[in-house]
Amino acid sequence: MGYAQLVIGPAGSGKSTYCSSLSQHCETIGRSINIVNLDPAAENFNYPVAMDIRELISLEDVMEELGLGPNGGLIYCMDLKYHRHLEENLDEWLTEELDNYLDDDYLVFDCPGQIELFSHVPVLKNFVEHLKRKNFNVCVVYLLDSQFITDVTKFISGCMASLSAMVQLELPHVNILSKMDLVRNKRDIENYLNPEPQTLLAELNQRMAPQFGKLNKSLIELVDQYSMVSFSPLDLRKESSIQYILSQIDMSIQFGEDADVKVKDFDAEDDD
Numbered sequence: 001m002g003y004a005q006l007v008i009g010p011a012g013s014g015k016s017t018y019c020s021s022l023s024q025h026c027e028t029i030g031r032s033i034n035i036v037n038l039d040p041a042a043e044n045f046n047y048p049v050a051m052d053i054r055e056l057i058s059l060e061d062v063m064e065e066l067g068l069g070p071n072g073g074l075i076y077c078m079d080l081k082y083h084r085h086l087e088e089n090l091d092e093w094l095t096e097e098l099d100n101y102l103d104d105d106y107l108v109f110d111c112p113g114q115i116e117l118f119s120h121v122p123v124l125k126n127f128v129e130h131l132k133r134k135n136f137n138v139c140v141v142y143l144l145d146s147q148f149i150t151d152v153t154k155f156i157s158g159c160m161a162s163l164s165a166m167v168q169l170e171l172p173h174v175n176i177l178s179k180m181d182l183v184r185n186k187r188d189i190e191n192y193l194n195p196e197p198q199t200l201l202a203e204l205n206q207r208m209a210p211q212f213g214k215l216n217k218s219l220i221e222l223v224d225q226y227s228m229v230s231f232s233p234l235d236l237r238k239e240s241s242i243q244y245i246l247s248q249i250d251m252s253i254q255f256g257e258d259a260d261v262k263v264k265d266f267d268a269e270d271d272d
């Protein structure tokens with residue numbers, strides 16, 4: 001059994017930074033973790049890259065050869081069905097690469113930020129199916145920038161994007177509010193971490209014209225019914241915050257429940 005986090009969220013929400021902080025944290029505590037770059041547009045990394053989708057396809061090539069813009073180009077790169085003309089496709093690449101990993105290995109996938117990938121294009125869904133076939137326990141780590149929740153309308157839009165990922169990917173789901181170091185008024189944020197539906201509705205109604213009342217009520221009910229829409233704050237300056245988030249994620253993929261946490265072999269010669 002392998003373990004995997006699929007790190008998704010809107011563009012710029014801090015996915016790659018989270019991956020690099022997680023990598024450092026695990027290095028510090030001597031835990032083995034492998035970060036995979038799934039972003040064909042990525043340029044540089046602050047973490048050691050275990051697997052890199054750019055070995056298969058690069059956004060630059062696609063944009064140049066097909067005359068696509070950056071977003072359309074990216075969706076093209078990720079969409080398996082377009083890869084018939086390539087010698088290898090994403091599935092094959094993944095199969096080959098995953099063969100390098102053994103039972104109990106822990107992978108973290110740093111995904112691109114185009115929300116199409118988890119709202120309606122089935123790319124990530126297929127990708128997850130593939131990981132499951134390879135016997136990986138997978139969960140979604142959905143990052144939302146704390147700056148989103150300075151405003152109830154932005155918060156609802158962030159929740160909707162998270163919900164569409166839940167509906168499409170059908171995986172255990174951990175919602176994270178990133179960039180907590182940028183939050184000035186902590187009290188504002190607390191209202192959004194475990195939102196009280198009635199409070200949200202009142203705020204939303206206040207912000208919007210009266211004719212949206214019914215829609216607002218339905219939206220809030222939807223968010224409330226999926227009680228999964230609650231966010232855990234992540235402050236990358238604090239080791240304890242990273243540790244807490246990691247423990248929540250581990251729980252959702254049952255990591256460490258039946259196996260000892262895999263510790264890096266620092267000095268293999270020393271064992272008796």
Ligand SMILES: Nc1nc2c(ncn2[C@@H]2O[C@H](COP(=O)(O)OP(=O)(O)OP(=O)(O)O)[C@@H](O)[C@H]2O)c(=O)[nH]1
Pocket residue numbers: 009010011012013014015016017018039111112113114178179180181182235236
């Ligand atoms: N202050 C602060 N800035 C952050 C934090 N995390 C990320 N950033 C900044 O936010 C910007 C985007 O961060 P990335 O990690 O590249 O975000 P991403 O989600 O990987 O972006 P895409 O891959 O383009 O979708 C960068 O300028 C980061 O330095 C954080 O915890 N605090």
Ligand SMILES: [Mg+2]
Pocket residue numbers: 015016017039110111112
């Ligand atoms: Mg990134």
